[in-house]
Amino acid sequence: MTPQVEIPFRQQIFIIISGLILLSIVVELVRRRKILEQYSAIWILIGILSISFIWMYPFVQWFTSFIGAGMTTSSVLFMAVFFLLLMNLQFSVKITDFSFKLKDAIQEISLLNGELERLKEELKTEKKDSNSAGSESIN
Numbered sequence: 001m002t003p004q005v006e007i008p009f010r011q012q013i014f015i016i017i018s019g020l021i022l023l024s025i026v027v028e029l030v031r032r033r034k035i036l037e038q039y040s041a042i043w044i045l046i047g048i049l050s051i052s053f054i055w056m057y058p059f060v061q062w063f064t065s066f067i068g069a070g071m072t073t074s075s076v077l078f079m080a081v082f083f084l085l086l087m088n089l090q091f092s093v094k095i096t097d098f099s100f101k102l103k104d105a106i107q108e109i110s111l112l113n114g115e116l117e118r119l120k121e122e123l124k125t126e127k128k129d130s131n132s133a134g135s136e137s138i139n
Contacts, residue, residue, distance in 0.1 A: 005061070012054050019051035042087070 007015070026043040029035040035043075053060070057072075064075040 005057075007054055007057055015053055016051055019047045019053075022050065023047035046083075 023044060026035070026040050026047065030037060030040045049056075060072050060075060063079075064070075064072045067075060067078070069075045069078070
């Protein structure tokens with residue numbers, strides 16, 4: 001097992017500032033309606049976890065030892081890449097869902113446009129019939 005090492009003070013300050021910047025960016029994006037609240041929850045969690053990383057460092061050391069990595073930076077990078085893969089998977093599911101919904105909406109619009117054109121033609125035919133019937137009764 002790796003010996004317990006503390007994160008240097010300057011790195012702790014950098015981690016805290018980075019987490020606070022991330023949290024403020026997420027709040028601003030939600031305020032401007034550039035990101036939905038459901039996605040902002042994920043990013044707020046990331047910001048909080050990045051700040052709490054200072055106190056979770058013993059866990060990171062344990063995890064590094066558990067997976068057999070040589071350095072804690074390797075395990076942190078692994079966790080970050082794994083998390084990004086999970087987010088990509090979730091976004092792929094959302095995009096697929098939106099694609100199906102978009103296809104259904106396009107088909108529905110196409111059917112409604114066809115019905116509208118049919119009704120327009122029917123209305124034109126009725127107008128012509130009523131105009132020709134009206135002109136015949138005048139003669």
